[in-house]
Amino acid sequence: LGKLSRALGIPVSDRHRASGDAMATMKLFKMLLTKDTEKYIIKDSIRTEPKFQMEPKHLEIIEQLPSITGVYYIHKSDGEIIYIGKSNNIKKRINQHFTSTQPKSKKIQLLVAAVTYEATGSELVALLKESEEIKKNKPLYNRALRRTIFTHALYSFKDDNGYINLKIDVVDGRKKPITTFSNRDSAKQFMHKAVETYSLCQKLAGIYNTKGSCFNYSIKTCHGACINKEEAESYNERVLELIEKNSYSGQNLAIIDRGREIDERSVIYIKNGIFYGVGFFDLNYQINHPEVLESLITPMQNNRDTQHIIQSYLRKKKD
Known part of the structure; x- marks a missing residue:
């Protein structure tokens, strides 16, 4: 040595x-x-390490996949899709499937014959396509994503004093939510941040249970809506601003994101609060008119899952 x-x-x-x-x-x-540019060491270590042992057919599949953002489809020998996923790095994600010791991954490793993919460039487009195509194809190993992908929602109601109250609750199909969340913790984090951003009352935002004033009133960051000190009209303006910024209900939106190539962009189209679909356009292409934009769009299903995916994306963008 x-x-x-x-x-x-x-x-x-x-x-x-x-x-x-x-x-x-x-x-x-x-x-x-560093010097092993042909990656012989890594390949040999994968082959010889029992925990990460990979069949030659798995290595061959991985070598043909790109490190791009998109949706991938794992097929059996008869062409049937047994798993659909999305990733910011398809090659890396498939490698994880093939080296994982989880029971589901082991089953996929035994059945896989080919992996196909569709580039999206945009993670948002990939999420939307993944959600729709799992519902359509119902792959054997995608049972979890066939169900709704959110559990909690933000609702509003007006109390007897005319103040708009906010409440995080378990999703109720009979009510129209402002926005939805994957779990209660993410919903609570959102509400605490919203209270701070919009100077809202903790009590009326549903995060401080009291018959009197909220804690924030004692430190002068709440203007007193909890004890009818702030006018309802003034308070409600800020609540409505929060609602408008976190819901695209009734709005027309074209969300522009990365495309599949450097000189391309993706577009997610929402009309009157309804998700219409996704499309791609070259940077030198003008999409100022709705009819031009609509001609680029591949129609997709509008449902509660697509709304959740888009709203979550818009929330992340604001953070």
Whole structure:
């Protein structure tokens, strides 16, 4: 080890001590990995390491996949799709499927014959396509995503004093939500941030249970709506601003995002609060008129899941 380290210019301290030898070995291995542009070491380690052992057909599939954002489809030998997923790096994600020891992944590894994909460039487009195509194709190993992907929602109501109250609750199909959340924790985080951003009352926002004034009133960040000190009209203006910014109900929107190529963009089209579909256009293409925009769109289903995906994306963009 000493002669090899000196020949390669690797400094070795504490020679013949465990720590010194280990450090020199690590630096040597890093150098070998850097110089191994054909990735022979990684390939061999995958083949020989039992935990990550990969069949030759799996390696062949991975080598043909790109490291791009899009939707991927795992097929059996008869062409049937057994799994649909989305990823910002399809090659890396499929590699994870093929090296995972989880029971579902093991079953996929046994059945897979081919992986096809569709580039989207945009993560939002990939999420929307994944959701729709799982519902349409009902793949064997996508049972979780066939169901609704959110559990909680934000609702509003007006109290006897004319104040708009907000409430996080379990999703109720009979009510129209302002926006939806994957779980209660993300809903609570959203409400705490909203109270701070819009100077709302903790009590009327449903996060502070009291018969009197809320805590924020005592530190002068609530204007007193909880004790009828602030006019309802003034308070409601801020609540309506929150609602408008977190719901696209009744709005016309064209969300522009990355495309599949450098000189391309994707567009997610919403008309009168209804999601119409997605499309792609070149940067030199003018989409100022609705009829031009609509001609680019591939129609997709508008449902509660697509609304949740789009609203979550818009929330993330604001953060």
